[in-house]
Amino acid sequence: MPSGRHLIVAVTAALLMSGLSACSDDDKNSRVDPAQVDAVEPPELGACRVLTPNDVGKTNNATRTLDCDKPHTAETFAIGTIPESIAATGYKSEKLGLWAYKTCATRFEKFLGADESLVMRSIVSWAWFRPSEKAWKDGARWYRCDVVGGGDQAKAYVNLPATAKGLLGSGKPQDKWMVCAQGASVAGSVKVPCSQKHEWRAVTTIKIGKDEDKYPGDRMAEVRTREFCSDSVGAWMNYPVDYDYAYTWFHEAEWKAGNRRSICWARTPE
Known part of the structure; x- marks a missing residue:
């Protein structure tokens, strides 16, 4: 040594x-898309949103999507169906959380074009969402993984490029x-x-x-x-x-x- x-x-x-992008409580209601609140149908892959740390701390999310050429702090990089054997363990079960962690983490690395080590040393992270409890009772079993411009304890997120795909995979990252x-x-x-x-x-x-x-x-x-x-x-x-x-x-x-x-x-x- x-x-x-x-x-x-x-x-x-x-x-x-430190981050620059955030939304105040004043426009909280305008940020919500009523069609997404209790949606049974899967969300849109590649959709962009302005998410805040408060949004990421919740189990489900209905923030309006916007054109990815506009300032945004999140992009949906993976969607899919939760296996019935996992869903059967419960809406907020530990097994569901672990399954989502492994699923989103693996696809996150591939999306960014980086290995686990590089991803862990970047400022970007990911969050996952499931249907609302009402939609879950109605049979919804989708999941959504979003890349966000900040870590778990960030007070605000930075804006992402039009797409974060390959963000860390082109030579030495910026x-x-x-x-x-x-x-x-x-x-x-x-x-x-x-x-x-x-x-x-x-x-x-x-x-x-x-x-x-x-x-x-x-x-x-x-x-x-x-x-x-x-x-x-x-x-x-x-x-x-x-x-x-x-x-x-x-x-x-x-x-x-x-x-x-x-x-x-x-x-x-x-």
């Missing part, structure tokens, strides 16, 4: 970032789509696009377990992450004599959902 100052930080999976941190440490810092002034950059991810492995426990997951990120960041920086690194590791809930990776950060003031 290379020598250096080791800044060890454990933070949660959610990535904060810094405006990659995540950096602004602050003395990664923990509690403001997460920003790397095109903005920052002190930290998410440079690699480390897989700390195999798909079939059981969760090793919080302490062991952190220890593995710390050791791997020390080496990984050192290699990324070409083994300098002195360097700072940090890491983001995840917990049992994310492990059960299929995540086996931790994010490694390098101090790279820019």
Whole structure:
């Protein structure tokens, strides 16, 4: 292991970032499309919307669609039918949530043209929606996956291009789509696009377990992450004599959902 100052930080999976696009409560009603509220028919693939973090926190969504050439913060990249065996477990069951996580996550990577590591180091994320409870009772079993311009704890989302398809897959991704941190440490810092002034950059991810492995426990997951990120960041920086690194590791809930990776950060003031 290379020598250096080791800044060890454990933070949660959610990535904060500054954003520009949001909607006020004043136009909340005008944002809703009555035809979508209790729709039994599947939503439109490729549709764009102006979603907010508040929208993403809900189980279903009926925000009006708009022309994708206009400013928008979300794009539907996958739709389909929930398998009956999964739907039978219940409208808000854990099995349904895990199935949706794996389904949307896999299709998300393909849509962006990136692998899991690159996706985890970007500012974009995804959300999924199901029918309203009324539509569910009426037999609706569709799901909808949307790419959104921000992470789980973002206060607002940034606008996306006309389509986010292939956003991370054309050579080296633009810094405006990659995540950096602004602050003395990664923990509690403001997460920003790397095109903005920052002190930290998410440079690699480390897989700390195999798909079939059981969760090793919080302490062991952190220890593995710390050791791997020390080496990984050192290699990324070409083994300098002195360097700072940090890491983001995840917990049992994310492990059960299929995540086996931790994010490694390098101090790279820019």
